[in-house]
Amino acid sequence: MLKRFAEVDPERLTPPEKAIYDMIASGPRGTVPYIFQLLLRSPQLAERTQELGIFCRYETGFPPRLSELAILVVAKHWDSAFEWSVHEHEARKAGVPEAVIAAIAAGRKPDFGDADEALVHGFATAFFAHNDVPDDLFAAAEARFGRKGAVELAGLIGYYSMLAIVLRIYRVPPQGEA
Known part of the structure; x- marks a missing residue:
């Protein structure tokens, strides 16, 4: 290759x-x-x-914990080893529970103790599953994070998807393994 x-x-x-x-x-x-x-x-x-x-x-208006959670969903969806290698560490630093990280890595829905984490995860995974976010989930995101927050969450998913796609096309290995 x-x-x-x-x-x-x-x-x-x-x-x-x-x-x-x-x-x-x-x-x-x-x-x-x-x-x-x-x-x-x-x-x-x-x-x-x-x-x-x-x-x-x-x-963005999101705390690092929620941003990093969304980024992990993106990295997993695109199977981006580099993006995962960077943001798995960042997610831990930001306070994403280890069980949540492990579940995302394994392709399972995590058990969330936090409603905001569940909402961010649900929004991102719904988009990747359906190329859309169902109306009730979109409304919940706008109600919780505001119009600005909902568009920033969509932007986070889009930005990190663009990076993941480029990383995959160029077969960039995890950080430190080039």
């Missing part, structure tokens, strides 16, 4: 690639994750993707 991804050598980047690399490395991530190393092949795409990513990861 053709290897499609290799870690970048910052010394071999073009000036536009290096500028984006440095911008990402000096941002809230503190590093240049594999997805952005890959996207650097198109500096404009890398720059715009990382800007949206900062919002989706750090600036």
